[in-house]
Amino acid sequence: MEKKIIYLALILFLSTRTITPVQSKYYSESHPYEPVHEKKTHLRFYLHDILSGTKPTAVKIAGPNKTQTDNDPTPFGTTFAIDDPLTEGPEITSKVIGNARRIYASSSQDKNLTLVLYVDLGFTCGKFKGSSLSVFSRNLVTEKVRELAVVGGRGRFRLARGFVLVKTQYFNASNGDAVLEYNVEVVHP
Template structure:
């Protein structure tokens, strides 16, 4: 009797699986259009990012901080940013967009490194309304250093590439920095 019960249960399971798999195939299967290769183009950008931690209107604000550590951005500090990007190294030069996102201080040794997610959005010129997405380790004691571009919006949809960052100036006391960004991206 026990064998018959097991056989009946096995057949019920087989029938259910067959029914479910046939429904899934019918509902979700469709013909794919033929592949059309997308021509990619390379774009180079050059601008300056102003990361200001001090003053009345900082553009980088700590939103979480570990109990220990020293310096403007000790290990474990999470910082939200809305940094202006400009054509030149002076904050008074033409603003071309902003870098919005966050970074976290992610190293415990003297070689300070940040891990950052930043959306660099352009607000003027040919790329107005477009942005590039950066998600990368940023070893700020290295000069130059390289960051990964992992995507974008608008004209930079599906972008990939890298940014070479040079520290143009850095205030060792308050952490304010002006960074020169040379961007090389490939996109459709």
Template sequence: MERSTAIIGLALILYIAAAPVHSEYYSKSKPAVHMEEKVTHLHFFLHDILSGKNPSAVMIARPNRTDDKSPTPFGSVFATDDPLRTGPEPTSEIIGNAQGLYLSSSQDVTQFTIVMYIDFAFTTGKFKGSSFGVFSRNPVVEPHREVAVVGGRGKFRLARGFVEVKTAHFNGTSGDAILEYNVTLFHY
């Protein structure tokens, strides 16, 4: 008798687990509310520091190669929480931070290139709480380069645009860099 009760109990559990679920796909579309597109220009300096006791970027993965002595060898992945400052000086005002990842993507050390996904968030001023995202190839050795803005949040919702990047300072031994950012954002 116990065995038949157990079998009936198991059958009941399987029946309940296999019972059809009735759900309905939900979708609601509304006509777009006309919003006026804005253009915002930003200028700041990103301080990417790999050296010292409190680096703002750290290597989280490295290829298994012993012949590459570069501070940023090909295939290395870095996590970053770089300060955004009003000037190139390490004491200039912090206005936000750049958090994300970058990958050393060039095998040719003379053509050092990274691929980056970084969110540029503002912590002060009229854009406090807003950010824009960059996902782009960045040929670091070029004196003037451009990276793509792929989105944003807060006041930069639906952002698209580009960033012109110039290297203000680079230390080839430590990998430390100070980069000047001129940003053009189109957003609503």
């Protein structure tokens, strides 16, 4: 009986030492790219960034660890999470067409406010319902018109690329509320 157990253990040990060849590349063979017919789409809408009131759409989630206080509402390192409505017109009562879910961080140590932001522009109605655009870029807030990079999308905007021109339509310096005009040029399948 003891010999059988030793013999069985030896067989199990040797069978686990056998190497089985496996196809395990992390990539597949490259093939020539055959571009599909692409379209260029222009979109214009307004983003309402509300920091004030009982139901703000932008909230501070992190800030620099410093003991001095200054009047800068977004000192270097301050990070916000945002769920802003997108509307057809600049008025908050305009038709809501989607939302901008984003994160931005104050990324400049000088006096010119610069934000690095990621934003998912999700559309909830119309031709692009269920689709979104992904923007990841530097936003030089002190410039009159800022250019942001569209780096992708989903739904009808899958494989999108392009840019957004952002203009501030309204800004309340006392509470930080703003209305931004987004003009988007995007190429997509």
